[in-house]
Amino acid sequence: MAKFKFKGTTTEDVEEELEKLCTMDAKEIPLNHIIKVVSVIGVEQVVGQNTGSMVRFQHPDVDTFGHYFGVHKVHKGKGEDLVMKVNFKQYMMPHLRKIIAIRKAKGI
Numbered sequence: 714m715a716k717f718k719f720k721g722t723t724t725e726d727v728e729e730e731l732e733k734l735c736t737m738d739a740k741e742i743p744l745n746h747i748i749k750v751v752s753v754i755g756v757e758q759v760v761g762q763n764t765g766s767m768v769r770f771q772h773p774d775v776d777t778f779g780h781y782f783g784v785h786k787v788h789k790g791k792g793e794d795l796v797m798k799v800n801f802k803q804y805m806m807p808h809l810r811k812i813i814a815i816r817k818a819k820g821i
Contacts, residue, residue, distance in 0.1 A: 743794075
């Protein structure tokens with residue numbers, strides 16, 4: 714996975730990186746990378762309310778109770794939490810696409 718730059722990152726850069734994650738050949742995506750990329754568009758990880766393998770995120774533009782959405786992580790014992798790509802695409806990407814569309818409409 715190529716290094717993602719954070720200085721001067723635009724919404725389009727984030728959208729491009731998320732689409733790359735959806736189409737890459739790996740079955741799993743590093744959770745830390747997802748957290749860093751989505752933080753650029755204002756998505757926050759909800760700390761302290763994660764139960765078991767569930768990782769929760771929050772953004773005011775998400776139309777769910779409490780503006781929460783989440784994904785399950787997989788821990789393989791190498792000190793790195795991973796997310797199954799299929800789960801990322803199914804449970805996170807619809808919300809992230811909506812956030813990106815709203816940001817683009819606002820010109821952010």
